[in-house]
Amino acid sequence: MVTPVRRLAGATRQLADGDLRARVPERGIGEIRVLERGFNTMAATLDGQREELAASRSRIVTSADQARRRIERDLHDGIQQRLVSLVLDVRTTQATLPPDRPDLAEPLDRLADGLGEAVDELREISRGIHPAILSEAGLGPALKTLARRSPVPVELDVNVPGRLPEPVEVAAYYVVSEALTNTAKHAQAATVTVRACLEEGTLRLRVSDDGVGGATSGTGSGLLGLADRVEALGGTVTVDSPPAQGTTLHADLPVTGG
Numbered sequence: 001m002v003t004p005v006r007r008l009a010g011a012t013r014q015l016a017d018g019d020l021r022a023r024v025p026e027r028g029i030g031e032i033r034v035l036e037r038g039f040n041t042m043a044a045t046l047d048g049q050r051e052e053l054a055a056s057r058s059r060i061v062t063s064a065d066q067a068r069r070r071i072e073r074d075l076h077d078g079i080q081q082r083l084v085s086l087v088l089d090v091r092t093t094q095a096t097l098p099p100d101r102p103d104l105a106e107p108l109d110r111l112a113d114g115l116g117e118a119v120d121e122l123r124e125i126s127r128g129i130h131p132a133i134l135s136e137a138g139l140g141p142a143l144k145t146l147a148r149r150s151p152v153p154v155e156l157d158v159n160v161p162g163r164l165p166e167p168v169e170v171a172a173y174y175v176v177s178e179a180l181t182n183t184a185k186h187a188q189a190a191t192v193t194v195r196a197c198l199e200e201g202t203l204r205l206r207v208s209d210d211g212v213g214g215a216t217s218g219t220g221s222g223l224l225g226l227a228d229r230v231e232a233l234g235g236t237v238t239v240d241s242p243p244a245q246g247t248t249l250h251a252d253l254p255v256t257g258g
Contacts, residue, residue, distance in 0.1 A: 004028040020047040057232035072130040087115045139169045150180045152192050159197040168253050175251045179207035187211025205251040215241035
């Protein structure tokens with residue numbers, strides 16, 4: 001009687017620690033056998049629900065990324081191209097102004113400049129929604145673009161041969177983007193280092209700065225949403241940020257397929 005009870009107690013501790021694959025052999029007698037079977041049924045149900053939840057989160061993330069990509073494409077191929085065409089039309093009109101209408105030159109110039117600024121702003125919005133370079137060229141070039149745009153100097157080390165599955169590339173891009181944004185806003189850092197490498201089927205990201213530290217991954221930091229995105233792919237995100245010792249964000253993303 002004592003041995004099966006101890007087995008159940010040990011398996012219960014495993015379950016409480018998050019090991020939902022814990023099971024016990026159903027070799028007991030009478031009520032002990034009922035307890036063993038009941039434990040295994042409960043553990044199997046919890047394990048199945050966790051897998052369903054992970055699959056559901058992954059579908060939500062994928063659906064959101066597809067929507068963002070469609071919006072970016074519509075902005076680029078629709079409104080942006082129309083604005084560029086209008087700028088060209090205005091410049092053409094300027095070049096063909098009759099000599100007796102010099103008063104129109106300055107208003108047309110202001111109109112062309114305003115349209116050009118609108119194009120630039122729209123490009124920035126499009127990049128924020130879904131960066132076209134990520135879809136076209138992959139993670140390495142996209143991270144180089146982020147590094148160039150960062151107000152804090154970035155040391156970039158990317159060792160990722162070829163393309164990765166699209167959800168992994170998108171998640172990695174936004175992890176680095178959010179980390180660089182937080183560094184610029186809060187860290188008071190002089191430099192930041194971004195490293196990305198593929199090791200044993202896992203994309204490992206490290207973003208480290210030499211700033212003031214003290215960052216948290218709680219609500220309001222922008223990292224909570226990233227954790228949801230990464231965990232939906234079976235990955236992990238952690239933040240190491242002791243006061244006055246800088247901040248390091250670690251993100252590991254499993255790479256499957258692709």
